[in-house]
Amino acid sequence: MDSVQWLRCGTLIDGSGEPPCTDVAVGIRDGRISAVIPWDNVPEAERNAATDLSGSTVTPGFIDAHVHLLFTCDVDHEATRARFESSSTAELSIVGSRNAQEALLGGVTTVRDCGDTRYVVRGLRDAVRAGTLVGPRILTAGAPLTTTGGHLHWCGNAADSPEEIRKAVRTICTEDVDLVKIMSSGGAMTRGSNVLLPQFEVDELRIAVTEAHRFGRPVASHSLNAESIRRSVAAGVDTLEHCYWRDETGRYGDTADLIALLAPTSTSVVVTMAGIARALLPDREPGSPIEQQAAKAASPTGALATDYRWAREVWEAGITLVLASDAGVRFTPFRRFDETLRCGIEGFQVTPAQAVAMATRNAAKALGIDGEVGLVASGYIADLVVLDGTDASERLGEVRSVYRDGRLIVADSRLIVPELIDPARP
Known part of the structure; x- marks a missing residue:
């Protein structure tokens, strides 16, 4: 058993949502956190070998619960789709x-991918697990289940009848995906699909959920309108992605009705703060005119705090709210997860520690990996992010270093690529 590696943290945000602590020691042994104690309690003999992060803030590794690893962050959806469809498997x-x-450089140590094709992301997941690719822990949904001509049908997993749906879910589960993603509504990235109308009947969604759960896989439902949300919750999905409570005319409904629907269930809500939300940050450098125009067009009110008041109300009602990025879609680079966290602070009107909890503890719970990651606590995997500065009362500093499984993997904003070890070498 390895000896304890101590990190002296100037400020610690532990992922629980509670206020930060100062001058805390985090012990790491065999890739897991062995202790979280006041620095003064570290034995004198072990202090000299400690890593001094007394000028920094330490958080759990961020968990981005909604990304698209194969998308290219282009300036419009059609460009992203065209590049996706024309790329070979090797290019993807x-x-x-x-x-x-890029996600790892942004402090993200776990991602949940929601838009694979040809099982490319599954291959990346396995390469990271094997140690041949440096990257975050990856959960993959495979190609999302949709309808012919429906949202993301170009990923290659359309089904239009109960039997087709049943077979499609069985097929991707047999191919060792980590979850099932279903497009319960249309989406902006697929011209011709309708964001304001559902794509599946509730009985069809139930078939997908029943089959996925039989294989032990959770179900994430892309839901951009109220009726698709109602049907998804009735079917028993595990997470609602985006979760826009609006009718077929685009008018937003009373959040109290959404809360009443969700309160008796265990369904979590994943709010994605992508580039068009990041562009609304009041203290952010203005983006391109195209980005600013897209952000204004997508915003109901022109301000994050009013656009996302509904999400704060959902969170205050005790429903698990997850903060994610939708990285890969237009204007949403993977490295800037810090901007998504800032969107959560501004949009939900919460503290930095509360926003971090939504992207760590809450995300882990929603993804079914709580108890392993998401907190800086004894027994948890030592996924940690080191941020500039110690004042985390109002905002978070830039990402400087990242630990994954207890190993320093980003240092001074640079990726550390370990030497490949030949298992046959003595």
Whole structure:
């Protein structure tokens, strides 16, 4: 058993949502957190070998619960789709590998991918697990289940009848995906699909959920309108992605009705703060005119705090709210997860520690990996992010270093690529 590696943290945000602590020691042994104690309690003999982070803030590794590793962050959806559809499997693997490493540089140590094709992301997941690719822990949904001509049908997993749905879910589960993603509504990235109308009947969604759960896989439902949300909750999905409570005319409904629907269930809500939300940050450098125009067009009120008041109300009602990025879609690079966290602070009107909890503890719970990651606590995997500065009362500093499984993997904003070990070498 290895000796304890101590990190002296100037400020610690532990992922629970509670206020930060100061001058805390985090012990790491065999890739897991062995202790979280006041620095003064560290034995004198072990202090000299400690890593001094007394000028920094330490958080759990961020968990981005909604990303698209194979997308290219273009300036419009059609460009992203065209590049996706025209790319070979090898080209998609290169894009996915680069995006995975960009996420890691942004402090994200776990991602849940929601838009695979040809099982490319599954290959990336397995390469990270094997140690041949440096990247975050990856959960993959395979190609999302949709309808012919429906949202993301170009990923290659359309089904239009109960039997087709049943077979499609069985097929991707047999191919060792980590979850099932279903497009319960249309989406902006697929011209011709309708964001304001559902794509599946509730009985069809129930078939998908029943089959996925039989294989032990959770179900994430892309839901951009109220009726698709109602049907998804009735079917028993595990997470609602985006969760826009609006009718077929685009008018937003009373959040109290959404809360009443969700309160008796265990369904979590994943709010994605993508580039068009990041562009609304009041203290952010203005983006391109195209980005600013897109952000204004997509915003109901022109301000994050009013656009996302509904999400704060959902969170205050005790429903698990997860903060994610939708990285890979237009204007949403993987490395800037810090901007998504800032969107959560501004949009939900919460503290930095509360926003971090939504992207760590809450995300882990929603993804079914709580108890392993998401907190800086004894027994948890030692996924940690080191941020500039110690004042985390109002905002968070830039990402400087990242630990994954207890190993320093990003240092001074640079990726550390370990030497490949030949298992046959003595």
